[in-house]
Amino acid sequence: MTEPAPKSKPRQGRASKLEPEKYARLMAEAKAPYRGLRIFIYIVFGSSGFIGGVVFLAQVLAGRDVAQALPNLALQAGVVALMIGLYRLEKKVEKRDRP
Numbered sequence: 001m002t003e004p005a006p007k008s009k010p011r012q013g014r015a016s017k018l019e020p021e022k023y024a025r026l027m028a029e030a031k032a033p034y035r036g037l038r039i040f041i042y043i044v045f046g047s048s049g050f051i052g053g054v055v056f057l058a059q060v061l062a063g064r065d066v067a068q069a070l071p072n073l074a075l076q077a078g079v080v081a082l083m084i085g086l087y088r089l090e091k092k093v094e095k096r097d098r099p
Helices: 020-031 035-062 066-097
Strands: none
Touching: 035 066
């Protein structure tokens, strides 16, 4: 006569073994991968555009090569505006995705 197989404990999912905070962070990363990297890039490029804008603004105010400095100043202002817009959009989406 054969012995019945020992009853095993019901398996719990892997999520139950994780701490709730860690699980929530991992789920947020799965929903929006590389969000932190994108925000970092927005901040770095925005800072770069701001520094460039200050340099070209100083050139314009000094009157040195104004014909070339004005389009560059406009470009730097556009970069800063774009990065601010993308950052705000990212934060709005992040706020919407939170439970």
